[in-house]
Amino acid sequence: MKKFTLILALILCAFTGVHALKVVNAAPSMKTESVYLQSSTSVVDNDDAPKFTLTGKVLSARNLENGAQVDIYSVLGARVHSYVYKGNPETLNLSKGIYIVRSGKFTQKIIL
Secondary structure, eight states, X not given: OHHHHHHHHHHHHHHHHHHHHHHHTTXXXXXXXXXXXXXXXXXXXXXXXOEEEEETTEEEEESOOTTOEEXXXXXXXXXXXXXXXXXXXXXXXOOSSEEEEEETTEEEEEEO
């Protein structure tokens, strides 16, 4: 019974993650870049787009204007952190998981 419950929970988590990614990628006006930080594979390489990098729990940004609003969402779509970029890296107090970072029309997936 425990194995069945575990398998069911994993399947539900997978479906929830896939649905959340479809919602994020549904808006055609957004530039989307997926970065898997563990393997450092970049899907879209646009030099003008903002790029977020994660080192431990410190989130750094490149090509982002000072005063830009940065929002971090869970894969379920709930906003978990928000700040105004001032040129300094931001320390995140989030648990391990997959998050979506959004600034203006740009979104990027990060794995903590």
